[in-house]
Amino acid sequence: MKIYRITLLCVIIVSILITQADEAWSGATINLNVKTILASQKPGRDDPNLERFTSGVKDVFGYSSYKLLSKDNLKLNQENSGRISLPGNRSMKITSKGISGDRVTLQVEMFKNNKQIFQTVVRLLNDSEVTVGGPKHEDGNLLINIFASF
Amino acid sequence: MYQKKELEKSLNNGLNSLPEEARTIFILRELEGLSYDEIAAQLNLRKGTVSSRLFYARQRLKEFLERDQGEE
Amino acid sequence: MQENLSHCNSELISRYYDGELGQAERSRVESHILVCPSCNKILEDLKGISDQYGVHLTHQSVGIDTQETEKHVLDRLRREKAPWWAKAKDTFLSKKILFSATATAGVALLLIAVLQAPVPDSPSAIVTSVSGDVSSIIILEAPETRQTILWFNERPEGQGL
Numbered sequence: 424m425k426i427y428r429i430t431l432l433c434v435i436i437v438s439i440l441i442t443q444a445d446e447a448w449s450g451a452t453i454n455l456n457v458k459t460i461l462a463s464q465k466p467g468r469d470d471p472n473l474e475r476f477t478s479g480v481k482d483v484f485g486y487s488s489y490k491l492l493s494k495d496n497l498k499l500n501q502e503n504s505g506r507i508s509l510p511g512n513r514s515m516k517i518t519s520k521g522i523s524g525d526r527v528t529l530q531v532e533m534f535k536n537n538k539q540i541f542q543t544v545v546r547l548l549n550d551s552e553v554t555v556g557g558p559k560h561e562d563g564n565l566l567i568n569i570f571a572s573f
Numbered sequence: 574m575y576q577k578k579e580l581e582k583s584l585n586n587g588l589n590s591l592p593e594e595a596r597t598i599f600i601l602r603e604l605e606g607l608s609y610d611e612i613a614a615q616l617n618l619r620k621g622t623v624s625s626r627l628f629y630a631r632q633r634l635k636e637f638l639e640r641d642q643g644e645e
Numbered sequence: 646m647q648e649n650l651s652h653c654n655s656e657l658i659s660r661y662y663d664g665e666l667g668q669a670e671r672s673r674v675e676s677h678i679l680v681c682p683s684c685n686k687i688l689e690d691l692k693g694i695s696d697q698y699g700v701h702l703t704h705q706s707v708g709i710d711t712q713e714t715e716k717h718v719l720d721r722l723r724r725e726k727a728p729w730w731a732k733a734k735d736t737f738l739s740k741k742i743l744f745s746a747t748a749t750a751g752v753a754l755l756l757i758a759v760l761q762a763p764v765p766d767s768p769s770a771i772v773t774s775v776s777g778d779v780s781s782i783i784i785l786e787a788p789e790t791r792q793t794i795l796w797f798n799e800r801p802e803g804q805g806l
Contacts, residue, residue, distance in 0.1 A: 430748050430749065433748070433749040434748060434749050434752045437749055437752060437753045437756075438752060438753075438756055479787050479789065479790040479792050480787055480792070480794065482787060482788050482789065483785055483787050483788075483794060526771065528773075533777070533797075535799070538778075539777075539778075540777055540778050540779060540799060540800075541775075541776075541777030541778075541779055541782075541797050542774075542775070542776055542777060543772060543774060543775040543776075543795055544772070544773045544774040544775075545770040545771065545772050545773065545793065545795075546770060546771040546773060547769060547770045548767070548769055548770070551769040551770070551792075552769055552792055553769055553770035553792065553793045553794070553795070554792060554793075554794045554795070555794075555795045555796075555797075556794070556795075556796050556797075557796055557797075557798075558799050559799065580697075580701075581701060584697060584698060584701045585701075588698075599698075602663065603695055603698050603699060604699075608663075608665070609660075609663065609665050624656060624659070624660055624665070625656060627659060627663070628655065628656040628659040628660075631659060631690075631691055631694050632655075634694055634698070635690050635693075635694055638694075638697070
């Protein structure tokens, strides 16, 4: 019947438009703000640059102080990677796998002596963060905070 | 009387020889006096389809009657 | 026997006979019929069929629900006389458009819901895979900010799988 064909056509067109809109977002650039933080039990003044981070994780970790070691900015498009040097002959590679809905899919790999020791794939909300830790370093542990916006 | 009955039979046979859709369109036009638009709306057809089916029905009926009554 | 009338349109004559032509076209056909014996014959044949069947056809014999047909025609006439807003409402509420619009809207909403973000208070990151040559892996969530934290313990130097 004609009305069912028209209905099906409408549904198909709308579906394509919606999914195409989703595809359009995946072409966006993902801005990553990556902080390398040393969390330790040594008493010390909290880094003012880490106020937001510290307040967010204080109920999770029992560290006495948090120190910002380095800050990196990465701009990724789909399937692009960025690499960050970390203390102790380590590095972190972050690969964007695209945006779906309002989450970006990131593959995060940790390397030590050029060998992958850890990997994870996460779907991160826009203007949101994930923290990966905690290789031992000096008298504390490394926390790598990844903040994404797109 | 016999001829009238034969004519009626012939007319009926002519109608029955039509495809159902053409027959319905012909009846809606000739009996009910519906316009092409009204027939199209009633049967969910395009107006052009109504026109061509009606023309076809009339042609078929004319040929049928000529053949049927010519054989008598 | 029918002549091949390439300069005449038999179906056009049929439409003319039914009064379905616009004024300009009707005038053109009328003028043509006056000078074309073939088209004149077509018109006469059409009249003949109508005359024969007009007498023959009765409501009982053809079995058409003319009450339904009459109701349909009267409904249309009522709609034509209605104000524009009533016609618009009537058109939209007609089953056909309502069905189509509802189905399309339903699918659109479903797709948007699926593709869009879930409710705002959800973990910052959804972990879809995690692995490593490590001694342990823990996934945590900060209670207030709902930030996702992945924690792993490296293997001590010299230890491996």
